[in-house]
Amino acid sequence: VQLQASGGGVVQAGDAVRLSCAASGRTLRGVAVGWFRQAPGKEREFVAASSRTGGGTVFSNSVKGRFTISRDNPKNTVYLEMNSLKPEDTAVYYCAAGASIISSSLSNKDAYAYWGQGTQVTVSS
Secondary structure (H helix, E strand, C coil): CEEEEECCEEEECCCCEEEEEEEECCCCCCCEEEEEEECCCCCCEEEEEECCCCCCEEECCCCCCCEEEEEECCCCEEEEEECCCCHHHCEEEEEEEECCCCHHHCCCHHHCCEECCCEEEEEEC
């Protein structure tokens, strides 16, 4: 599966941004999809994930209550809706997918087999 992340940009603190992760090559039905981010000089960290069934979601503590993740199955796309953005949310955001990821491993980047190219989100104060 090929993943294409898009929707990043430069925004002000408090703004909202929606990132898209469009898949091609296979359907995302039955596939877990996660969002990760990497700030300069830092390791890639987990942000949010949607389970294989699409019925379960997981968020990191730093974004819980501000970010949501959703799927549009006909469009084969997963969205990350980011609200109340903070300067510390500045990073390159990556989407990833994996067909055999169990719920307890959704936050583990090593569990994902497929990665998109990343989209930059910059939040100014």
